Amino acid sequence: MSNFYVTTSIPYVNGEPHLGHAMEFILGDVVxxxxxxxxxxxxxxxxxxxxxxxxxxxxxxxxxxxxxLADQMSQKFVELxxxxxxxxxxxxxxxxxxxxxxxxxxxxxxQPYIYKGNYEGWYCTGDEAFFTEAVVKENKGICPYHNRxxxxxxxxNYFFKLSSLAEKIKxxxxxxxxxxIPESKKHEILNILNTGLEDTSISRPKEKISWGIxxxxxxxxxxxxxxxxxxxxxxxxxxxxxxEFMKFWPANIQIIGKxxxxxxxxxxxxxLMGLGLPLPKMLYVHGFIDIDGRKMSKSLGNFVSPYExxxxxxxxxxxxxxxxTFQATGMVILTxxx
Numbered sequence: 634m635s636n637f638y639v640t641t642s643i644p645y646v647n648g649e650p651h652l653g654h655a656m657e658f659i660l661g662d663v664v665x666x667x668x669x670x671x672x673x674x675x676x677x678x679x680x681x682x683x684x685x686x687x688x689x690x691x692x693x694x695x696x697x698x699x700x701x702l703a704d705q706m707s708q709k710f711v712e713l714x715x716x717x718x719x720x721x722x723x724x725x726x727x728x729x730x731x732x733x734x735x736x737x738x739x740x741x742x743x744q745p746y747i748y749k750g751n752y753e754g755w756y757c758t759g760d761e762a763f764f765t766e767a768v769v770k771e772n773k774g775i776c777p778y779h780n781r782x783x784x785x786x787x788x789x790n791y792f793f794k795l796s797s798l799a800e801k802i803k804x805x806x807x808x809x810x811x812x813x814i815p816e817s818k819k820h821e822i823l824n825i826l827n828t829g830l831e832d833t834s835i836s837r838p839k840e841k842i843s844w845g846i847x848x849x850x851x852x853x854x855x856x857x858x859x860x861x862x863x864x865x866x867x868x869x870x871x872x873x874x875x876x877e878f879m880k881f882w883p884a885n886i887q888i889i890g891k892x893x894x895x896x897x898x899x900x901x902x903x904x905l906m907g908l909g910l911p912l913p914k915m916l917y918v919h920g921f922i923d924i925d926g927r928k929m930s931k932s933l934g935n936f937v938s939p940y941e942x943x944x945x946x947x948x949x950x951x952x953x954x955x956x957x958t959f960q961a962t963g964m965v966i967l968t969x970x971x
Contacts, residue, residue, distance in 0.1 A: 636676070637668045638881040640866050642889045642897075643680040643725065645761075646706035647691045650713045653890070653922045655939035660888050660919065662719045669720075676881050678869050679714070680725030681707040685858030686758045686837075689844040699844045703728050713939060725869040727862055735868040736861050737849045739908065742873075746794040746907045752834045755783040761858050763834060778892070791836040791854060798903040799830040805902065811912040813898055818891065818918040822898040830899060835860040863901045867910070884913040891918050 641661045644654050658679060665677035683703035692702040707726055714721060725732060740747070754763045757776040769783050776783060803826040805811040806819060813819040836854040839847070845855035866887065870878035889897050894916075902912045922937075 636674045636881050637665075638676050638678070638870075638884045639664050639668075639886045640677075640884055640888065641679045642887075642893060643682045643727070643862060643865055644710060645682045645685075645687060646703050646710070647687045648706070650710050650939065652937045652939050652942070654710070655713065655717060655942075656922060657888055657890065657919065658714060658717060658719045658721075660917075661721070662717075664886060664888075665720055665722075676723060676870070676877065677721045678723035678725060678866070679710075679719075679721050680723070680865060680869065681710050681727070682858070682862045682865075683707065683726055683728045684845040684855075684861060685761045686842045686844070687761055689842065690758060692844075700728065716943060717939070723869050725865045727865060732865060732868045733846050735872055736846050736856065736864050738873065739864050739868075739904075740849050740856065743793070743904065743907045746797070746903075747791055747835070748794070749789065750792050751787070752790045752792070753785075753787040754834075756786045757781065757783050788838050788841065790834040790838070790857075791848060791851075792832045793835045793860070793900070793903070793907075795830045795833045795900060795903050798906050799826055799899075801906060802826060802899060802902050805912055806898070811898075811902060812915045813894075814915065814917050818894055818898075818916075822894055825895065825899065833860075833900060859896055860900070860904075863896060863904060866901075866913075883911040886915045886917055887913045888917045888919065891920055894918055 639661050641657045644650065661677055661679065665675050668675050681703070683699075688699050688702060692699040695702065703726070711724060714724070727733075727736075752763075755766070755769045756763050757779060758781075760776065760778065763786075764783060772783075774782055802811075803823065806813060806823060806826070813822060835857045836848055837845070837857055839853055839855050842855060845858060846861055848854040848856060866884060867878060867882060870881055872878045872882075887897065897916055905912055
């Protein structure tokens with residue numbers, strides 16, 4: 634019987650878990666339980682993303698170390714999963730030495746696609762991402778998700794040759810070898826691919842952001858948090874040598890929010906191609922739970938705690954309510970329908 638591997642994205646630990654996290658966890662849980670009920674061996678993985686400037690910034694505000702913040706907040710996500718009775722088999726932390734060791738192995742294996750160069754662009758620490766001039770202009774210089782100005786950065790970084798793999802990624806998506814659901818998100822990433830992908834920055838100078846994994850062979854640079862965090866989906870299985878990795882990769886379904894499609898539908902498949910690995914079979918993209926028309930966000934402080942729902946209805950009934958709301962979506966994922 635074929636094995637089945639399902640993942641959620643790994644939440645950033647700069648704030649408390651919110652209702653959107655509960656939604657994604659339960660989407661993954663419904664799929665995992667459904668497959669197990671049919672006798673299929675399953676690994677369901679989630680975890681926490683713990684490096685980068687946002688974590689260092691938040692820790693400084695609280696007058697604690699980044700590791701202390703990561704430890705405290707990661708535990709809150711573990712407790713939420715337990716409260717919701719989510720049946721995840723794995724919980725990965727990107728500060729775990731096992732992940733850090735394997736992330737360096739991945740970096741070294743990707744060397745044919747990595748080079749050093751100068752980068753200049755607009756950056757939002759809240760997103761831990763660079764943005765084009767057009768996006769910054771459209772948003773009048775203020776990140777709409779984090780209500781903070783974009784920063785103009787000029788620095789020497791390592792780059793990943795994303796442009797060299799764009800056509801291969803496009804072919805995989807168009808053929809549905811790498812299926813993206815819903816169709817609207819498939820078309821969105823294809824539009825990006827059709828306009829061409831630029832090589833992407835994958836490191837930051839340690840003098841500017843010190844909280845992260847050091848680039849192998851260059852102590853002056855740390856891995857860009859998004860590049861490193863994507864690796865969790867295979868490091869958690871023990872890439873490159875562990876039996877679980879050999880038995881369960883490629884992932885059958887990877888579940889993510891709509892704001893991180895580019896990372897998962899362009900950069901992540903390019904990384905896998907660079908490693909000579911097969912792509913996930915499906916990327917399922919869900920929407921946001923909005924508050925007054927704005928994305929629920931820790932940074933904006935407009936989130937609803939899942940514990941409010943649990944306290945109001947009781948743990949058993951609230952989880953049943955969550956599952957009832959999202960079970961239909963889980964069935965859509967399994968059938969591969971849009």
